[in-house]
Amino acid sequence: MDGDFVIGGVFSIHTYMHTVKHNYTIMPEPLKCTGRIESRELRFSRAMVFAIDEINNSTELLPSIKLGYSIHDSCASVPRTMQVAFQLSNGLDPVFYTGNNCSQSGMVMAIIGESGSTPSISMARIIGSFNIPQVSYFATCACLSDKQQYPSFFRTIPSDQFQADALAKLVKHFGWTWIGAVRSDSDYGNNGMASFLDAAQKEGICVEYSESFHRAHPHSRIQRVADIIRRSTAVVIVAFVASGDMRILLEELSHKPPPPRQWIGSESWVTNKDMLRFSFCTGAVGFGIQKSLIPGLREFLLDLSPSKVAASPLLTEFWEDVFNCRLGKSAVMDESVCDGTEDIQTLNSRYTDTSQLRITNMVYKAVYAIAHAIHNAVCQDTNSTAQCDKFTKIRSKQVLTQLKKVHFSQNGYDVSFDANGDPVAAYELVNWQKSESAGIQMVTVGHYDASQPVGQEFLINRDLTWMLGSTHVPVSVCSDSCPPGTRKVLQKGKPTCCYDCILCPEGEISNDTDSPDCFPCPNEFWPNTERDTCFPKPIEFLSFDEVLGIILAAFSVGGACLAIITAAVFFHHRTSPIVRANNSELSFLLLFSLSLCFLCSLTFIGAPSDWSCMLRHTAFGITFVLCISCVLGKTIVVLMAFKATLPGSNVMKWFGPLQQRMTVVSFTFIQVLICTIWLGLSPPFPMKNLTMYKERIILECALGSAIGFWVVLGYIGLLAFFCFVLAALARKLPDNFNEAKLITFSMLIFCAVWITFIPAYVSSPGKFTVAVEIFAILASSFGLILCIFAPKCFIILFKPEKNTKKRLMNKNDI
Template sequence: MNGDFIIGGIFSIHNYMQSEPNTYTKMPLHPKCSGRSVMEFRDLRYARAMEFTLQEINNSTDLLPGITLGYQIYDSCAAVPMAIQIALQLASGMEPFVNNTHVCPKPAAAAVPVLAGESDSTPSISMARILGLFGIPQVSHFTTCACLSDKRQFPSFFRTVPSDHHQAAALARMVKHFGWTWIGAVRSDSDYGNYGMASFLKAAQEEGICVEYSEAFYRTDPRSKVERVANVIRSSTARVIVAFMASGEIEVLLEELVRNPPPPLQWIGSETWIINAKHLRFNMCAGAIGFGVPRSEIPGLGEFLLNLTVAQALKSPLLKEFWESSFSCSLTGFSESMRECDGNEDIRSLQNPYTDTSQLRITNMVYKATYAIAHAIHGVICNDTQCDKSIQFAPWQVLDQLRRINFTTRNGVQVMFDANGDPVAVYELINWQVQKDGTLDFVTVGLFDSSKPMGQEFSISTNISWVGGQTELPVSMCTDSCPPGTRKAVQKGRPVCCYDCIPCAEGEISNRTDSLNCMPCPPEFWPNAKRDSCLSKPVEFLSWGDTLSIILTLFSVSGAFIAVCVAIIFYRHRTSPIVRANNSELSFLLLFSLALCFLCSLTFIGQPSEWSCMLRHTAFGISFVLCISCVLGKTIVVLMAFRATLPGSNVMKWFGPPQQRLSVLFFTLIQVIICVLWLTISPPFPFKNLKHYKERIILECGLGSAVGFWAVLGYIGFLALLCFVLAFLARKLPDNFNEAKFITFSMLIFCTVWVTFIPAYVSSPGKFTVAVEIFAILASSFGLIICIFAPKCFIIVFRPELNTKKHLMGKMPSKSL
């Protein structure tokens, strides 16, 4: 159609171009669509939508008033040679033929200042490179290749459909959202498929998705290649397949798969085919999901498409082909294979993509592209009051206006371009759902809006019907998910999605599914049996309620009670020879210290605290030194008493009761000084032992200063050893009741207990360490009280006839005890 300004239009109304080997002996044939190519009724609808939009613009009083826009619309056959020829023709205004004369043809019409189209990415890339050289802007309605956003290579390219960069990211995020980590991938072996799949694979890798296979083919490839791709799909273990394909390739693939259907697959489609109604005949794709541009209404378009008449169809080869193909009749009447059209054909009775205006998605992109071109021309030739059709302008002026446009179409859609010539990416999530009548139809179940904040772009608004019409989400993983308590370990030589589930190591947990690493529990926590959460470690100490504590307490109290009983017996018989002969004052002091030794073991029971830790070690050290000092004093008294019986000896006056008291006080005072220094410099303290046992906490008393601790023990050991040596030397002194013998036995027991205590203490676990220490205190205390006082008490209570001075002096024959 002619007009004041001509707009070019190019659409892929057919999918194949006729080709013939070049013999170089004759002129090559003009490029034209192949006779075996089936017309794409949907793309014909796009072309007619551009025609409808231009008529609407021409009737507008606001946009280009008084200006008529004409058009030249061509079929590119989705082929690069045809697209390049049309681009050159629209840019130069030449007739679409090549002459063999030496005279250059004159332009048949003025060159178009702007072009709408093309549908496919590969032809668009070729066209954009040529048109960019002339500065002629191209506004595509369906070319989605992300490569065209590069303004250095394609400075004059614009589009109203979002770039595949956003679609690929949205598809990868959707796959991740549904938990599919093991997928297959097929693509068109074209710029659209290769660039789109490359973007998707990059985004999928970032999301942790693994691809079992990635296959590519083109619709003109030999059937053997298509069969190979189909066999790969059939033999794969992935139950989800992402198809980044043009309509021509997906149709070829699905027709091949129908011959020998694979196991049920969850199809994920790119927008080129997922919103193409002609593919709904493939029931094997029921449940397919993918993104498509939002659906919109275009008032008046449906009626415009249905008002096509025979007279109009005869004016255009494309419309003529559509009419004859739709009604299986010939408009010219010369066909042998078809009847002649009688004029009664009712286009309203047709049900095909041309007449279907229920899913106007890409058609709306054509509507937007055409309006964008009109607004750009308006910005060049119009001012605030009127438009001047006589203005001569260059394509670059339209290009400059296209970068600035920002308007809303009559159906309420905003149109603007970013710095890359792209619109804001908004997609609807389309689901192929089985209807009540058994047919498939498009259902919008979600939305993706790239303008929203990160993480909020993708949303699902309604239930999705999955593969085969199932409501249960399909699973596609190389390996089943690793439950909490395990971690993933990649299998050697396989993708990262193929892994083994390894239980977390001791002390570590994983609290989520498919954890890559196990996390160590905090020091005071320990994993539960499933190793999916950390629990507080049980705290262990020798508590009062333990059976062992009760037993030790009974022994401790019993020992103290025995010491008190012995003291009572000695006090009641304090004037008896046996009590007086064995230094009753030191005996009472020894019994008092033994009672303290028995009772100090109680300080080791219960939860350690700051005061109990300091008390237990100092009380133990001082009471035992007091006890050993008394025994040492008694031993010295025995030795001195023997020396005193020798003629001329006055040694006892140097070791009388005052000296005995002072010696005990002196020896004990040294231990007191050691303990005071220990408590002052670095006292014992309570602490949680996290190292001895990994699964529980041992409450212990830290030594503080190890030197102080070993000084206390060493001093006790020194006195005990000294006492043992002296008692051993005095064991054979002539006496019917030689106390040195019993002291020797008691010190032997004492030293044996504490020598064996050291390895037992070091090797005892947890609270048993304290129990061993208490046992050593009780054993050594019982050893002292039994060896030293038991024989005396036996004589006092049961053999009073032996409790005489004559017997003690050896003047009566001794009797066996």
């Protein structure tokens, strides 16, 4: 249709181009389109005509100016698209009218098209050189946003870059990390999939395979892609495929029982109702252009009278195809003739389906965008009215300049372009669900708006149906998630989503799912059995609450009581010969020191503190020296007493009671001095031992100065050895009052206990070190009290007849 300003239109009304075999002997045939008419693309082209008619009847937009159009079929092929681009750009189309009222007949101000990205790229490279603006309604390749290569390209449909990001976020949202990928072997598929894979990698998604194909490829290529899908382990497949290519692939998959797969589709095919016949794709999810409403379009599409149909070869072909008849003279024998009773309103076709206008609205907006650009170039707006001069000479470059600035609203839809010629990206999330009629329907279940803040672009507001009609989200992972307490170890030669789960090493935890590393607990903490939480290590020490502590404490108190009872027995019989004969003063002092020895072991039980650590070692050292000093004194008394009985001996006057006391005080004072120096320089202190056991803390008393401890212990050993030697020398003295035998035996036990104590003390772990030390104290104390005092108590209590001076003085009475 001619007009004051002409807009070009390029649509893929047919999907195949007739293949011409050149023999180079005659002129090649002109390029021709073949195959069935794509009724959806026919609707797109008719929507362009409808929009131009609306504008021509408008009193606000381009008043008194008539727009014309020149629409061509590209057959979705690059050669045909390039031919059409040259036709539209050089003005060689036949002139519609030759009168003077036709200002610029045959020259297009802008071009709407193409559907596919690859043909659009070919067209943009041609017409961009002539500054002719091109507005595509369905070419989504992100590459077309490059203004250096395509300076005159615009589109009303969002770039695939936005769709790729949205698809990656969708896959991540449902926890799919192991997917397959198929794409059209075209600029649309290759660039779209490249953008998706880049976005998917940032989201931590792995791709098992990425295959490309095209409907023009040999059948073996399509079959190979189908076989890869069947053999794959990935349940989810992202398909960045043109609708024509997708139909070929799904037909191939349907030849055998199709594999259960969760399809994630790009806008090109997931909103194409022709695809709904593939029932095994139930549950498919993808992004589609938002549904819209164009008032009056359905009536316009159905307003096809026989005369209008006959006047257009394209409409004639469409009519004959859908009604399976021939119009007028085109009919031949054995073919039915259209009799005029055909009613297009009863037709169930994509051409008449206006229930979900998506891409159609993109065509509608493209026409209005160009119209507004022409309006701004030739009209002057004054007092809310526009004055337009249809004879104004404008060039396509002026329309290009104005097209960059357009910003308007039509039917409630905002239209504008950014610096790259792209609109604001907004999608509907579409889900293929079973309908009540047992078919499949597209249901909008959410939205995606790229203009929203980061993290708020994605919204799902309805329940989804998944593959095989399931209501549960399918699982598609190479490896199951590693629970807390384990870490991921990548499998050699496989993507990062394929890994093994290894239990965290001892002492380390991981408290996140799919943790790549384990982390050690702090020093005073230890993992639980699941190794996902650090708990404070149990603190271990010898306490009064445990069985071992109770037993040792009982023996300690029992020993002290035994010493007190023995002292009471001796005190009660203090005038008896056996008590008087064995140096009663040293005996009472020895019993007192043994009581302290028994009781000092109690300081080793319980939680160590600063005072208890200092007290336990010094009390132990001093009381034992006091005890050994008393024993040593008694031994010396025995020896001196025997020498005093020899003729002319006056030795006892040098070892009387005063000298005995001084001996005990002197020996004890040396130990007190050693302990004082130890406590002054480096005293024992409570310490948390974190090295002996990994899983628990040993609360113990550190020695402070190990030298101080071993000097204290060595001094006790030195006195005990000296006492043992003296007692051994006096053991065969003939008098019955001789204690040397008993002292010798008691010192033998004492030395044996403390000699074995040293290796046992060094090798005992944790609280058992303390238990060994307490055992040594109690064993040596019991050895002393039983060996020295038990025989005497037995005679005092049970053999009083032997407790006489005569019996004691009788050398032969053993």
